[in-house]
Amino acid sequence: MxxxxxxxxxxxxxxxxxAALIFYSLxxxxxxxxxxxxRWVITVxxxxxxxxxxxxxLGEGVVDNYLDLVNVRRENLHLRADIxxxxxxxxxxxxxxxxxxxxxxxxxxxxxxxxxxxTATIIGEDLSPWFGTLVIDRGTSSGIxxxxxxxxxxxxxxxxxxxxxxxxxxxxxxxHSSGIxxxxxxxxxxxxxxxxxxxxxxxxxxxxxxxxKVGDMxxxxxxxxxxxxxxxxxxxxxxxxxxxxxxxxxxxxxSVNIAHLEDVLVVLRNGND
Amino acid sequence: xxKWGATVIxxxxxxxxxxxxxxxxxxxxxxxxxxxxxVVFLALRVSFTAGxxxxxxxxxxxxxxxxxxxGLNALSFLLIFMVIKHIxxxxxxxxxxxxxxxxxxxxxxxxxxxxxxxxxxxxxxxxAYSMSVGLVPHLLVNAFVASLVPLIPGFDRLLEAE
Numbered sequence: 321m322x323x324x325x326x327x328x329x330x331x332x333x334x335x336x337x338x339a340a341l342i343f344y345s346l347x348x349x350x351x352x353x354x355x356x357x358x359r360w361v362i363t364v365x366x367x368x369x370x371x372x373x374x375x376x377x378l379g380e381g382v383v384d385n386y387l388d389l390v391n392v393r394r395e396n397l398h399l400r401a402d403i404x405x406x407x408x409x410x411x412x413x414x415x416x417x418x419x420x421x422x423x424x425x426x427x428x429x430x431x432x433x434x435x436x437x438x439t440a441t442i443i444g445e446d447l448s449p450w451f452g453t454l455v456i457d458r459g460t461s462s463g464i465x466x467x468x469x470x471x472x473x474x475x476x477x478x479x480x481x482x483x484x485x486x487x488x489x490x491x492x493x494x495x496h497s498s499g500i501x502x503x504x505x506x507x508x509x510x511x512x513x514x515x516x517x518x519x520x521x522x523x524x525x526x527x528x529x530x531x532x533k534v535g536d537m538x539x540x541x542x543x544x545x546x547x548x549x550x551x552x553x554x555x556x557x558x559x560x561x562x563x564x565x566x567x568x569x570x571x572x573x574x575s576v577n578i579a580h581l582e583d584v585l586v587v588l589r590n591g592n593d
Numbered sequence: 594x595x596k597w598g599a600t601v602i603x604x605x606x607x608x609x610x611x612x613x614x615x616x617x618x619x620x621x622x623x624x625x626x627x628x629x630x631x632v633v634f635l636a637l638r639v640s641f642t643a644g645x646x647x648x649x650x651x652x653x654x655x656x657x658x659x660x661x662x663x664g665l666n667a668l669s670f671l672l673i674f675m676v677i678k679h680i681x682x683x684x685x686x687x688x689x690x691x692x693x694x695x696x697x698x699x700x701x702x703x704x705x706x707x708x709x710x711x712x713x714x715x716x717x718x719x720x721a722y723s724m725s726v727g728l729v730p731h732l733l734v735n736a737f738v739a740s741l742v743p744l745i746p747g748f749d750r751l752l753e754a755e
Contacts, residue, residue: 444612444658449624449727450720451660455612481661489658496717497661517723519621579621 422583425473433471433548435589438462440470442581443487452495452515452578454478458586459486467546469587475552475575476500476540477584488586492578493553494519501543502553507531510541513553513572519579521554523570530568532559538572548587604651607631612658622730625738628655629703632670633696634742636677637686648674662715669706673699689743696739700732 324331347355354362430437444455458464460483470477470490478492491498495515502513502523509530511523526532536556542549558571607627615624628651635644652667659666677695684691708724711717
């Protein structure tokens with residue numbers, strides 16, 4: 321008895337280990353099937369594990385979403401910067417396309433003019449609302465002189481009146497002081513196109529007997545030598561023949577849209593040449 | 594920056610704004626006359642000798658960039674300066690409404706003087722009609738610009754500094 325008392329713990333430990341070993345060895349053939357203990361433990365823990373697991377999933381979702389949001393904000397800022405850069409490129413490309421179209425049209429006109437020409441860009445307008453002049457970025461250093469004619473892709477713009485070294489002022493055909501010898505393209509009736517203000521012109525000194533109709537095209541006659549013959553000036557929008565008087569009143573809408581003019585051609589031929 | 598440096602910068606800015614920037618955004622009849630507003634400001638601000646020569650010079654600058662007749666606006670600006678300067682001692686020049694009224698009267702006078710000179714001395718048929726038609730919008734725009742000038746910080750101080 322004393323022996324058992326003395327070695328109780330050791331014996332119990334050995335028995336326990338042996339029982340565990342036997343239990344283990346008995347379960348080896350059935351290692352893929354849950355036994356009673358396993359099923360019971362699983363059944364007990366399942367309702368506790370489930371909400372905790374789902375809560376963990378929720379927590380994970382919150383953390384992930386927060387991290388995603390941080391990333392999304394960073395990505396958003398990055399994309400906004402990209403959009404800005406791309407937008408400016410698109411605008412620049414569109415501007416280049418439009419410039420290309422304008423210059424191509426101007427080049428077509430340049431090829432039809434037999435005299436040497438020079439391309440110029442408009443850099444300013446008249447300070448007063450009642451005078452019609454433009455400032456271009458070419459002057460005496462580019463060979464420009466007073467009296468040279470200025471044309472655009474759609475037709476006559478005006479005449480160079482004041483020249484500095486690197487810029488010049490162009491008197492528009494719509495200015496009250498402007499006068500261009502012109503012809504009605506269809507009937508060859510002659511007159512002088514004078515500026516009327518308000519962006520319009522008037523064909524003066526055309527006698528009542530001359531054949532002028534609304535819609536007729538007015539072109540430069542070449543008389544005077546400033547403007548080349550046949551350049552489009554505008555279209556007749558109104559014809560008025562009074563009961564008395566020698567001349568008829570003819571209003572012309574210029575071919576060139578002066579408000580949106582950007583590039584022009586200066587014909588390098590002075591009227592005095 | 595010296596006073597004269599600031600004045601030159603203001604004049605250059607006014608010319609560039611009126612010639613190359615504003616025409617892109619606003620229709621022709623609504624072009625303000627910033628130099629005329631400047632002349633009215635000078636008439637209320639600087640001495641007769643300096644102001645008269647500056648007004649004439651500003652008119653010349655305007656003529657260089659406007660129309661065909663050098664000296665036209667120089668004369669009208671000088672006349673406007675002299676008249677306003679003559680009566681400015683009797684006015685409370687720090688008043689914003691008075692500045693707007695002064696600019697409006699100056700605009701009316703400038704257009705009238707220009708019209709008279711153009712009709713009398715140049716061959717510009719129809720210019721009187723164009724100027725008459727454009728007078729009201731021009732007057733309104735100048736009055737609007739004049740109403741903004743007193744909002745510039747230190748407007749009162751500048752007027753009293755004389």
